[in-house]
Ligand code: SAH
C-alpha cells in the first residue's frame with residue numbers, strides 16, 4: 400500500500416547548535432526543585448511553591464518558553480531562561496497514515512533517533528506507543544527493531560519528550576481527561592523497557608502526575624519480552640499495567656522466536672507473572688501473541704495458550720504479523736487467525752485480535768527501526784561535546 404504523501408523531512412539537523420543549558424522538561428518534581436535551588440535562581444524556602452508553578456506550566460500547559468509563565472515575575476523568567484531551556488528534541492520526520500496513525504522520527508542527539516507512534520481508537524481514545532531504547536539487544540526473529548543493534552537507553556527526559564511532542568502535534572495542552580485524544584501510553588515502541596527500568600519508572604512518575612499530563616497509571620502499559628527478575632520491581636515502582644510478549648506456547652519454539660526465553664523459559668516467566676504486584680481481575684496482564692503463518696497458529700497452540708493462562712487474570716492480544724523489508728515470516732491467513740481467536744473466545748477471552756494500524760507508514764507493532772547506528776563511545780563523546788559547544 401503506498402503511503403500517503405504526508406511524510407515530511409522537517410528540519411535540518413540543528414542539534415549541533417543546541418544550547419548547553421539544562422532542560423527542565425523531563426525532570427521529576429524532586430529533580431526540578433533541586434535544579435532550581437542549585438542554580439541559584441530560586442531560594443530554598445520558595446522551592447516548593449516555584450516547583451509547583453513551573454510544573455503546571457511545563458506539564459499541564461506544555462509551554463516551551465519561560466516568558467509564557469504569567470504567574471512568574473519577569474525577573475525570574477529571565478533568570479530561568481539564562482540558566483535553563485524547555486526546548487523539545489527535534490522532530491526530523493512526521494508521517495500520517497490513511498487510518499489516522501501518526502509517526503514521528505525524533506532526534507534526541509546526534510545519531511540518536513527514535514520512532515514514536517500515535518494510534519487513534521485504541522484504549523479509551525487513542526494510544527501513544529513510546530520507545531524506551533534506541534535499537535534493542537534482544538534479537539526476536541520477527542521484530543524489525545531486533546535487527547538493529549542497541550545504540551543506547553533513552554533517558555526519562557527523552558521518554559517524556561515523546562509524549563510532549565505527541566501532545567504538541569495533537570493540540571492537547573492542556574486536555575481534560577474526558578476529551579483527550581491521547582488517553583493511553585504503551586511501551587511497545589523500540590527497545591526492551593525492563594532493560595531500562597529506572598528511566599522508564601521515572602518517566603511514568605512524570606507522565607502520571609496529577610497536576611501535569613495526568614495519565615492514570617492504569618492507562619500505561621509496559622510490554623516486555625520477559626525479563627523475569629525485573630517484573631516485581633516494575634510493578635512496585637510504576638503500578639503500570641503489564642503486557643508479556645509470549646508468542647509461543649512451548650520452549651523450543653519460544654527459544655527461537657524470543658531468544659531471551661533461553662534464559663527465562665515459559666514456566667519461570669509464568670511464575671513471575673503470577674507474582675506481579677497488583678494483578679487482579681480488574682488489572683489483568685495482557686499476553687501478546689504474534690500470528691505467524693505455519694509457525695505458531697494452529698488450533699492445538701490456541702488450546703495450549705488457554706492452558707498456560709489458567710489461574711492468571713489475563714487478556715490476550717493476537718497481533719497479525721506486520722511484515723518489514725526482508726522479514727522471514729508471513730502473517731497467518733485471516734481465517735486461521737479467526738479460528739484461533741474463536742477457540743480463545745469460547746474459553747472466555749473476548750475480542751482478542753488487534754487490528755493492524757499504520758501499516759502503510761511502517762508504524763505498526765514491530766516495524767519500527769531508526770537509521771541510528773551503534774557508534775563508538777569515543778565518537779559519541781565527540782558529537783556530544785560538539786552538541787554542548
Ligand atoms: N521489547 C518489548 C516492547 C516492544 S515490542 C517487547 O518485546 O514486548 C512491542 C510488541 O510488538 C511486542 O509484543 C512484540 O513482540 C511485537 N512485535 C514485534 N515485531 C512485530 C511484528 N513484526 N509484527 C507484529 N508484532 C510485532
Ligand code: SF4
Nearest residue numbers: 535537539542545624
Ligand atoms: Fe526487542 Fe521487543 Fe523487538 Fe524483541 S520484540 S527485539 S524485545 S523490541
